[in-house]
Amino acid sequence: MFCYTFKGLYKRENQTMMKTFIVFCFKDKSESEYGIGYKQIIIKNMEIKIRQEQENDYKVVYELIELAFRNMEESDHREHFLVERLRKSEAFIPELSLVAEKDGEIIGYILMTKVEIVSDVKAMSSLALAPVAVLPKYQGQGVGGTLICEVHKRAVELGYGSAVLLGHKDYYPKFGYKKAIDLGIEFPFEVSYEYCMAVELLPNALKNVRGMVKYSKPFIN
Numbered sequence: 001m002f003c004y005t006f007k008g009l010y011k012r013e014n015q016t017m018m019k020t021f022i023v024f025c026f027k028d029k030s031e032s033e034y035g036i037g038y039k040q041i042i043i044k045n046m047e048i049k050i051r052q053e054q055e056n057d058y059k060v061v062y063e064l065i066e067l068a069f070r071n072m073e074e075s076d077h078r079e080h081f082l083v084e085r086l087r088k089s090e091a092f093i094p095e096l097s098l099v100a101e102k103d104g105e106i107i108g109y110i111l112m113t114k115v116e117i118v119s120d121v122k123a124m125s126s127l128a129l130a131p132v133a134v135l136p137k138y139q140g141q142g143v144g145g146t147l148i149c150e151v152h153k154r155a156v157e158l159g160y161g162s163a164v165l166l167g168h169k170d171y172y173p174k175f176g177y178k179k180a181i182d183l184g185i186e187f188p189f190e191v192s193y194e195y196c197m198a199v200e201l202l203p204n205a206l207k208n209v210r211g212m213v214k215y216s217k218p219f220i221n
């Protein structure tokens with residue numbers, strides 16, 4: 001599965017509109033649709049709206065995250081509390097707190113927050129992707145991937161060139177993530193290096209960067 005973006009025209013309710021499109025491609029094209037939409041995305045015949053989270057979504061998002069991680073062995077089952085703390089922190093970027101909606105129901109959530117990559121000589125701004133969560137009954141249908149592509153795109157629009165995360169080693173490489181250690185980036189946690197990943201959202205954004213990820217306080221506490 002991969003995605004790319006372009007600007008183009010589409011028709012909706014007899015109106016032609018200009019939008020930035022994400023084309024969302026699945027490995028088996030015969031089974032899937034090419035997705036559309038900066039805001040409206042069709043994946044496997046499911047129409048999804050991606051939008052910035054609002055305050056009145058907090059309760060639903062809290063429950064969604066708790067449910068998504070409930071049966072995940074590697075989880076500490078506290079991700080929903082982490083999001084609550086992150087929203088109140090300086091690391092929070094409202095534009096990078098996104099929900100996926102289907103027919104008005106929130107079925108997915110993603111958040112990117114500020115981090116730094118710190119070396120002896122400098123500190124570089126970057127982002128941490130955490131968490132991404134999809135309601136169990138909608139998992140495996142492209143919602144998580146769509147959220148990741150969209151939050152990456154919006155991060156670039158805000159001027160960010162890279163991101164880091166701790167996560168499933170087989171999932172995130174689909175979206176460009178590589179082992180952070182291969183890029184000279186270390187994590188301040190006692191976790192196998194395989195789960196520590198980083199991505200260049202802009203070409204060569206991490207080329208001459210070496211250092212340790214400095215997470216915001218909510219991740220440490």
Ligand SMILES: CC(C)(COP(=O)(O)OP(=O)(O)OC[C@H]1O[C@@H](n2cnc3c(N)ncnc32)[C@H](O)[C@@H]1OP(=O)(O)O)[C@@H](O)C(=O)NCCC(=O)NCCS
Pocket residue numbers: 001068069072131132133134135138139140141142143144145146166167168169170171
């Ligand atoms: C992980 C998660 C966000 C992915 O979202 P999703 O909508 O289910 O995933 P997508 O449909 O976009 O992608 C499906 C692909 O990812 C793979 N995938 C899903 N979860 C995976 C995992 N834990 N490890 C490895 N691959 C995984 C699927 O096998 C599938 O692969 P394919 O495209 O080769 O068939 C979602 O499953 C979820 O909420 N899980 C529980 C919470 C969680 O683990 N969050 C991430 C913390 S790092």
